[in-house]
Amino acid sequence: ERTPWNDPTRRAALHDLDLTHDADAVLRAAEEASAFVVRHHLDLAGHASRRIVACGGGTHVRSWLQALADATGLPVDVVAVPEGAALGAAFMARVAAGIEPDTSGAGRWARTRERVAPRPAWQEAATARYHRFRSLVDETA
Numbered sequence: 001e002r003t004p005w006n007d008p009t010r011r012a013a014l015h016d017l018d019l020t021h022d023a024d025a026v027l028r029a030a031e032e033a034s035a036f037v038v039r040h041h042l043d044l045a046g047h048a049s050r051r052i053v054a055c056g057g058g059t060h061v062r063s064w065l066q067a068l069a070d071a072t073g074l075p076v077d078v079v080a081v082p083e084g085a086a087l088g089a090a091f092m093a094r095v096a097a098g099i100e101p102d103t104s105g106a107g108r109w110a111r112t113r114e115r116v117a118p119r120p121a122w123q124e125a126a127t128a129r130y131h132r133f134r135s136l137v138d139e140t141a
Contacts (some may be wrong), residue, residue, distance in 0.1 A: 003037070004044060006135075014022040015136055031064045032126070035071030036133045043073065052076045053112070055084030062116075070122040071130060 014029065022090040042049050052074050058064050059082045069076045081087050091109050 004041065013136075016056040016132070024109055027063070028067060031067035032071050032129060033059075033133065034064065036130050038068060039072045039130055040134065042074075051115075053079060053084075055079040056082055065116045066119075069116045070126050071127075073118050073123055075117040075118065076123040077112040077118065078114050078126040122127075 009124075012030075012033070014026070017026070040051070044123060049072075052068060052072060054068065054076050059078050065076050065078060087109055088106070091100065091106055092103070095103055
């Protein structure tokens with residue numbers, strides 16, 4: 001992830017990897033790193049969030065959704081139609097064409113199919129890894 005640094009030369013790295021880590025642990029680390037970037041953006045926003053709404057291709061990857069919930073400590077509501085941006089654009093086109101009177105009816109189109117809850121047992125370890133992540137990326141920023 002390049003934001004919020006906007007540095008195209010940034011590269012991924014594995015830190016603290018040892019012989020006890022298997023392929024599943026490396027995959028979880030990659031998914032958590034993505035989730036830690038989301039958590040960092042939430043921290044930068046300075047606003048207490050209540051949930052994350054996930055859309056797009058990642059909604060098909062249950063382990064990533066779980067890592068996102070665990071790493072942020074927030075429930076992740078998964079949209080019913082993964083192509084949420086296209087669905088929203090279609091609704092806005094209906095508003096522009098006068099088929100919908102305004103945007104107040106968008107809730108009819110914006111449904112979720114499930115909620116992925118953060119697991120309390122992961123919170124302390126995920127928070128410790130987040131702080132380690134931040135120390136590593138902040139020193140290279």
